[in-house]
Amino acid sequence: MKKQYLFILFIFLCVTTYAQQKTYCNPINIDYGYTRLHLLSKYVEGNKRIKNRLTTKPKTAFVNVYDAMLTKDGKPMPDIFKEDNLHKNAKGYAIWKKILQPYLMK
Numbered sequence: 787m788k789k790q791y792l793f794i795l796f797i798f799l800c801v802t803t804y805a806q807q808k809t810y811c812n813p814i815n816i817d818y819g820y821t822r823l824h825l826l827s828k829y830v831e832g833n834k835r836i837k838n839r840l841t842t843k844p845k846t847a848f849v850n851v852y853d854a855m856l857t858k859d860g861k862p863m864p865d866i867f868k869e870d871n872l873h874k875n876a877k878g879y880a881i882w883k884k885i886l887q888p889y890l891m892k
Contacts, residue, residue, distance in 0.1 A: 821870065821871050823861075823862075849885060850885075851881065851882050863878075
């Protein structure tokens, strides 16, 4: 639960920072667990739109955490989710941390 609040705080800080144009804003892509596979095409389209939109904005970068959480067959890794198959466990958030840390250190 604490990690979810940190994620929400991160998004809030990105939005407010972007509005002030004092630093970089690095939104991450929409991801999902096994319980939302039926929405895959909507998430892929949403991520594409976000990424395309950011290419026209200064001081922004689209951070793709999603691809690092896929198996070779393109499905989410089964061992990075809690029992509900939606929320990430420690291994899932460790993947996010590894990818996001360079952006947060700028």
